[in-house]
Amino acid sequence: MPSTSAPILITGAGQRIGLHCAQQLLAEGFRVIISYRSEKPGVQALRDLGATTLLADFSTPDGILDFIERLKSHTDCLRAIVHNASAWLAECTDTEINAFSHMFNVHMLAPYLINLHCSELLERSTPADIVHISDDVTRKGSSKHIAYCATKAGLDSLTLSFAAKLAPRIKVNGIAPALVLFNPDDDAAYRTKALAKSALGIEPGAEVIYQSLRYLLDNPYVTGTTLTVNGGRHLK
């Protein structure tokens, strides 16, 4: 059972991995606050389970700062912050500047500003954690998601810097998944190709990220680390 009533914040938790982790944390007795960008069935499901749901669009600095202000009006302490929100955008001519800016804001500026402005809320909880959800692809780059990969690599750097800055009161770690969940519009050819990229060759589902999150929350001697959860992609 959790040793504190301070809530856990998960950003972008209206669907998929963030939603699963929020549901599991609530089932384990944690209080949960989520950010969501658009209303989804998962957001209402979390409200029905007692979560606090805060609308937030991290695509601009003002949107991030507005969220921080509203978050602080809802709680004066936090057990953990999980930076899960993400935009997975491929390069597309004529939109590359907006796409890079969007992913920079969501993957780097939002974690940066939220960590700086909300570490005081974490300081009121023992233990206290920040978890950045990155991507295994930062290991070698991506020819099809250049800006996405670059901004996730920047998030990996934030993990190291904030771990050094916030120790010993707050642990800061990352989780770097490879394929966890397909998207509904992924066709059979894409799925076959993606599964073949890892040694284990499976679509594991969101529970493997929740397991990784609990390891980081529960372990008092891990900080500045990014857990690879990639089915052995680096072996192929």
Ligand SMILES: NC(=O)C1=CN([C@@H]2O[C@H](COP(=O)(O)OP(=O)(O)OC[C@H]3O[C@@H](n4cnc5c(N)ncnc54)[C@H](OP(=O)(O)O)[C@@H]3O)[C@@H](O)[C@H]2O)C=CC1
């Ligand atoms: N799924 C996978 O196989 C993998 C996932 N990851 C990482 O794991 C994490 C979770 O993945 P997954 O569940 O698939 O993520 P999703 O693609 O479902 O995105 C999570 C949420 O981020 C929100 N979001 C997007 N843009 C913004 C924005 N500008 N402001 C605020 N929120 C925003 C989305 O909101 P909205 O609902 O409005 O679109 C969405 O609900 C991500 O960080 C992802 O990069 C890494 C490797 C593999």
Ligand SMILES: Nc1nc2c(c(=O)[nH]1)N=C([C@H](O)[C@@H](O)CO)CN2
């Ligand atoms: N925000 C998101 N990031 C990523 C997603 C996603 O659906 N949303 N999906 C992937 C892929 O699964 C990739 O790892 C394999 O094709 C990567 N990041």
